[in-house]
Amino acid sequence: MAEVLFYHLTSAPLExxxxxxxxxxxxxxxxxxxxxxxxxxxRFLDDMLWTCRDDAFLPHGPASG
Structure with a gap:
């Protein structure tokens, strides 16, 4: 069975x-x-994921469909 998790940010910003x-x-x-x-x-999410870490890469891309 699939598991879905949701996060509600209250104490720290998304970034x-x-x-x-x-x-x-x-x-x-x-x-x-x-x-x-x-x-x-x-665009904000994409830019953030490309620049959030100097020493790591978070693979990501747009979903099609």
């Missing part, structure tokens, strides 16, 4: 939380889907 959360998820072999309400939100 501080998302990279660590994604790294932990990928280390467990999980697939992650991020959704944004607008194109600007997608």
């Amino acid at each position: 501080a939380t998302l990279p660590d959360l994604l790294e932990k998820s990928l280390a467990r072999g999980w697939r992650v889907l991020l959704r944004a309400g607008a194109e600007a939100g997608l």
Whole structure:
């Protein structure tokens, strides 16, 4: 059975939380889907994931379909 986890950020901004959360998820072999309400939100996420770490890479790309 699939497991779906939701996170409600209250104590730290997205920029501080998302990279660590994604790294932990990928280390467990999980697939992650991020959704944004607008194109600007997608651009923000994309830019953040390319620049969040100097010493690591978070593979990502747009979903098709």
